[in-house]
Amino acid sequence: MDDMKRVVLEYVIEEYIDEEDEDEITPGTPLISSGIVDSFSMVSLKRFLENRYKVSLPDDEATPEAFDTVNSICDLVRRHMG
């Protein structure tokens, strides 16, 4: 697992997952479509990514699909990194 995926995964687990369920989450685990992260909470996840990686993620690209897994999140962030 690369560093970005590890950081994002740790953040998701820390902020959105009950500690008892940690071992079930992988970079491919659906987050939005499974209901782990709701659409309102996506806003704080997006803010974390922007703060951490110094990027600006356009609202029209920060879709439920793009945020559905740690893998897809990292793809999105990388596209916007300089």
Add this chain to the structure above:
Amino acid sequence: MSNIGSYEKRLSDFSWDEAKKVLGWREGELLNIGAICSDRVCAAGHGSKTALIWEGFGDRKTVYSFDDLRAYSNGFAAYLRSLGIVPGDRVCIFMDKIPSLYFSFLGILKLGAIAQPLFSAFGDESLEVRLASAGTRAILTTKKHLRKVRKIKDRLPDLRHVIVVEGEDDPANLRPYETIFDVEAAPRVETFDVHPSGPETPSVLHFTSGTTGQPKGALHVHGSIWGQALTTSWVLDVRPDDVYWCTADPGWVTGTSYGIIGPWALGITQCVLDSGFTSRRWYQFIQDNRVTVWYSAPTAIRALMKDGSDLPREFDHSSLRHLASVGEPLNAEAVIWSGQVWGGLQFHDTFWQTETGAIMITNVPGMEIRPGSMGKPFPGITATILDLKTHEPVTDPGKVGLIAFRPGWPSMFRAYWERPDIYRSKFVGARDDAMPEELRKDPTLWYVYGDRASYDRDGYYWFVGRDDDVINTGGHLVGPFEIESALVEHPAIAEAAAVGKPDEVNMEVVKAFVTLKAGYEPSDDLELDIMNFIRKRLSPLAMPQEIEYTEKLPKTRSGKIVRRYLRALEWGEDPGDVSTLADD
């Protein structure tokens, strides 16, 4: 022909007894919502009919008949009784939209207890406030949400039982006051001696937010079913062979009045999707289940719109027959868009609130839809617009005032839990010592709850906005006081104000203005920390989506924060009279 037929004809000869006709009611029958929605349907010979099509994330799908509904609700009723729960006790339902939510809701009502459904995304502080206020005796939850309950349990002396209905099967993992009850694994309970409730027996306690103070519990009664059943028939136009989908969560009133009571009282098949929102998933769900009647919310519709008109055309939605919407004003663009996408079917806006228990102003089938309008008062509902200053009914079409209703419709809430003073404050012209039962029967009063609107020359109502500081985000009311109280518990925050700011999808989202304590500096990381602090304590809905650091907050000379001023700036509106603001 729709169920309501001619709106004008219904207005001219209306009686709430129409609800009894719709239900095929015979005098002397047991008026208990839990039994009406399950036992009664079975007794009419429809026990094998599908009551619930449930889908979760992934491939999980389960189908339940009305006979299942009857037996599983019996199971919950019997189990709660075995724990010592008695009629009148408040029993909280705190779980996602899993089947046991629906079974337990009916079971609690069969027992004569009061169902207190709460949104499962609530954080521990939101949960605690509502359980403490209601003196809740038992809570039904799942392993997923148990941690939040455990965190607050010791501060809730009235809470005697925590019942885990899913996700835990090892009693060794439980604490002394916790039990496991899996209704589908337990022996099927074929008979239960249903509580002999009547029209005034308390049934459901829904919490709602106001401008000041903590959330209040709006108490409903079993007699509310007359309003819920009739509006389900006449407004949502459901018929025996329909597959109905109400997208609301039963943690909120739409999810109980129209996601449980109305459709099942009429023996309608309904489906539930307990999964995160994506447009594709919703469209697939409609296709797979051949949904015919769809009751949703403007926030969801606008989110679907964002994904464009081509996506829904990838699916077969030919089953759809009627669309309706509730929660906040449905913008004209959404009405027009739905007509374009679904072959002329337009969303019919409906307007009501937690306290009204059922639809009050609406576009009924057959009525000309004026996109952006709330429609007209439901038959039997006397509505008006009151002048903002005099509180007299306005006579000029187009003049903005307060929406008001004559009290007395069947589904009207009967009380704010242990707060008769607040209940009284909602009635224009009420005596200072009037009690709730007098107020709701007094035909000279107007019930006002804080929304502004106007009506046009043809009697259509047009929503304008709230008359107070309550934030309507995604169709859910969020109280600024509750958010501000939580904000100042953050170690960095000295003072805080929460207001609604415009949002394309959710109509409003929360924005917070904060002043920091000495030693703290504004930063992006602090903003994120504050956001997550509120999300976990209250709920994702209450989480500020923007935080503005400020040196000071606008206040009156007596020190009260003037949210009105901040809100006006966010909306680009005139802040009005600012002469009362303190200068320093």
